[in-house]
Each structure stands twice: as structure tokens, then as C-alpha cells.
Amino acid sequence: MERYAWKGRVLPGKEKEYKRRHDEIWPEMKEMFREAGIQNYSIWMTGDELFGYYECTKGIAFAAKTQAESEVVTRWDEYMKDVLEMEMDPETGAQPLLTQVFLFED
Numbered sequence: 685m686e687r688y689a690w691k692g693r694v695l696p697g698k699e700k701e702y703k704r705r706h707d708e709i710w711p712e713m714k715e716m717f718r719e720a721g722i723q724n725y726s727i728w729m730t731g732d733e734l735f736g737y738y739e740c741t742k743g744i745a746f747a748a749k750t751q752a753e754s755e756v757v758t759r760w761d762e763y764m765k766d767v768l769e770m771e772m773d774p775e776t777g778a779q780p781l782l783t784q785v786f787l788f789e790d
Contacts, residue, residue: 686744690770690779692734698767699732705764712756720750734768736779748778 694702706727717725721742728735740747751757773780 686740687784688738688740688744688747689782689784690736691782692736692771692779693769694729694732694734695767695769696732699729702729702764702767705767710756710760713760716750716754716756720747720754722747744781751778 717723717738721740722738723741725738726736728737738747770779772778
């Protein structure tokens with residue numbers, strides 16, 4: 685299993701709306717996550733900064749490809765663009781992968 689982490693920024697004054705939209709995440713987005721092998725997905729916020737993390741049971745490349753080819757992800761990105769600022773990797777269409785520098789597993 686591979687891990688994926690990303691960062692982003694909520695636009696000024698949109699923090700509550702960002703959270704509300706995730707509280708009401710579309711069932712088809714959850715299904716896409718399953719198809720992509722994404723599990724244990726969490727997003728953390730401090731102020732306007734976001735940190736997301738998920739585990740890829742089918743690998744990062746498969747998860748990125750599945751998301752890039754997904755119509756529901758395209759609709760979700762459009763839905764979120766008025767509350768969210770994301771840097772996107774032009775090659776994968778996903779958030780740039782953060783480099784893991786430490787891991788503790790017990």
C-alpha cells in the first residue's frame with residue numbers, strides 16, 4: 685500500500701462552506717474512491733490551510749489515473765473551485781505528491 689498526501693488552501697471566508705460540502709460528499713465520489721483503491725482518506729484544516737492524506741491499496745499511479753479519468757471528479761473540482769485553491773500537477777491532473785520524510789509504524 686502506498687500513501688498519498690497533498691496540501692491546499694481554502695479561499696478567504698469559505699472555511700465553513702468547505703466543511704459543509706465535505707459533510708455532504710456525493711455518494712458517487714465515495715464510490716470513485718473505492719474504485720481507485722483509496723481508503724482512510726482524511727483532510728485536516730488549520731486556518732485556511734488544508735492537509736489531505738489517503739492510502740492507495742492499488743498504488744498512487746492507479747489512484748491518480750482513476751481520478752484523472754473520472755467524470756465525477758471533474759464535476760467535484762468544478763463544484764469546489766469557488767471555495768478552494770489547489771496547485772495541480774499538469775502531468776497527473778492531481779495535487780502534487782508531497783515527499784514523505786518520516787513514518788512511525790508500531
